[in-house]
Amino acid sequence: MAHPHRSPEELLAVDGQRFESFVAALRLLQLSHESWKLLSGRVQAKLDDQEVARFADALRVRPVIQVIATNVGPDVAAAPNDKAGNLAKQVPVCIGARLMLTCNLWQQVGLCNGACGTVYDIVWSPGADPIRDQLCVIMMEFDKYTGPAFLTTADGRKIVPILPVDRDFLVGATLCARTQFPLISITEDRIVTDLSCRDFQTGLSYVAVSRVKALQGLMLDAPVRPQSSDIHIPPGRYQDEDEGPKA
Incomplete structure (x- = not known):
């Protein structure tokens, strides 16, 4: 609830602290009633038309796979990314996801550390089981890529393949290795997602919400109900999830 004597800057700071606490709890899939109400307040049906319009061009985050x-x-x-050759322990991937390259593959044409792009397709080896087996290629469209295309879409987009890479590094005095796609997720100003179904694997609710910088940048397609989500919410009354839009 807004405090009448707090400045807008103070209110934003309070919201930021609440959002950080909420994301930390979501990582463990354990939400308090207060955190649940915070999340429920971002359901599209509860937002006014002006607020909903802000998300017209927002990234849509859907169920993803984790590339381990x-x-x-x-x-x-x-081992953290920076100790393992800038390779992440896991990378959440889906078609349409925004990812950033973490190494220099071909600097002259824009495939360099920090290059951002969009996942066009994800590919498994022939005969692989998509449930158990790892991806072999992530097809990407990079924002500033100027080189030759592996394939060109009907609307002229250049698509290039990104393959896993190997990195050797030391843990203490022991030589270790990690194989992973040289990609990480990008934090967005605004995202739209749906946490109401079990299509989100355990932990992926956190992955989705942690892609946004602040609570005001999150909009949910549907309410999060305890019985339809992997998120644990203490028993209680949840009748306010069906309220109409706010004035």
Whole structure:
């Protein structure tokens, strides 16, 4: 609730602290009633038309797969990105996701560390099981790529393949290795997502929401109900989730 004596800057700071606490709780899939109300307040049906219009061009975050790195060596699975050749322990991927390159592949044409792009397609090896087996290629359209295209879409977009890379590094005095796509997720100003169904694997609700910078940048397609989500919410009354839009 807004405090009448707080400045807009103070209110934003309070909202930021609440959002950080909420995201931390969501990472564990454990929400308090207060956090649940915070999340429920971002359902599209509760937002006014002007607020909904802000999300017209927002990124739509849908259920994704987690690409888990292949690690060789003791304790290497816990090694952070910056200690493992800028390769992430896991990368959430779906068609349409915005990702950033974490190494220099071909600097002259724009495939360099920090280059941003959009996932066009994800590919498994022939005969692979998409449930159990890792991807072999992520097809990307990079924003500022100027080189030759692996394929060109009907509307002229240049698509290039990104393959997993290997990195050797030391954990203490032990030589270790990690294999992973040299990509990480990008934080967005605004996203639209749906956390109401179990299509989101355990932990992916956190992945989706953590892609946004602030609570005001999040809009939900549908309410989060305890019985239809992997998020644990303490027993209680949830009748306000069906309220109409705010004035």
